[in-house]
Amino acid sequence: MEQQQPRILVVDDDPTVAEVVSGYLDRAGYAVDRAGDGPDALARAAEHWPDLVVLDLMLPGMDGLEVCRRMRGQGPVPVIMLTARGDEDDRILGLEVGADDYVTKPFSPRELVLRVESVLRRVRPAQPSGLLRAAGLTVDPDARRAQKGGTELALTIREFDLLTFFLRHPGRVFSREDLMRDVWGWDFGDLSTVTVHVRRLRGKIEDDPARPRLIQTVWGVGYRFEEG
Structure with a gap:
């Protein structure tokens, strides 16, 4: 049986950018849908749920942040944001949603x-693995489900990957560069990505995110997961 092509939704109000991005993705073997604004993107996603969304931040009417929020409310989907603005606040805002x-x-x-x-x-782990448990947390890497005290955690894809990595390496200190390489799979990138995701994850697994016990900051080095 032939494997289905991953479906990518490209959302950009600039036809030239959308055409170039879609062309490269098509040649790379992906099935590509295109949308020029937020409502069109949500409608196309509802019709054919994408495996990943390439989403422009500056869209007319409904901006990319709102589109991302609404899509995240419908179900987990990876999102890569595009923007002409390089301001750090915009980058962090995109990661926060x-x-x-x-x-x-x-x-x-x-x-x-x-x-x-x-x-x-x-998003697709290469090999099956068993349940991970620590400090009242249970993670099923194969089903991509996580619980705290028996209650399901609503984690984004990267938050789930980060938690899984920490549970597999308790007590070890990792720099942001280490985490970007081992969790994101990148040897380059904006390290604030890691900072934002650690903060978001703490907000979901810590009893008091302002005084984290599980994901501890090792000043000048990085982060360490303590089993409690």
Whole structure:
């Protein structure tokens, strides 16, 4: 049986950018849908749920952040945000609403394809593995489900990957560069991506996120997961 092509939804109000990105993704073997604004993107996603969304931040009417929020409310889907603005606040805002990556225009379409491939690889674990348990947390890497005290955790794809990595390596200290390489699979990128995801994950697994006990900051080095 032939394997189905991963479906990518490209959302950008600039027809030239959308055409170039779609062309590169098509040649890389993906099935590509296109949308020029937020409502169109949500309608197309409802019709054919994508495996990943390439989403422009600056859309007319409903911006990319709102589109991302609404999609995240319907179900887990990886999101790579595009924007012409390189301001750090915009990058962090995109990550806060659940984007998995952030690419600033102008960008290399080939690099974007590599980012898409990297994100999709992380969504589909290569080999089965058993349940992970620590500090009242239970993670099922194969089903991609996580619980705290028996209650399901609503984690984004990267938050889940980060928690799984920490549970597999308790007591070890990892720098942000280590986490970007081992969790994201990148040897390059904005390290604030890691910082934001650690903060978001703490907000979901810590009893008091302002005084984290599980994911501890090792000043000047990075982060360490303590089993409690």
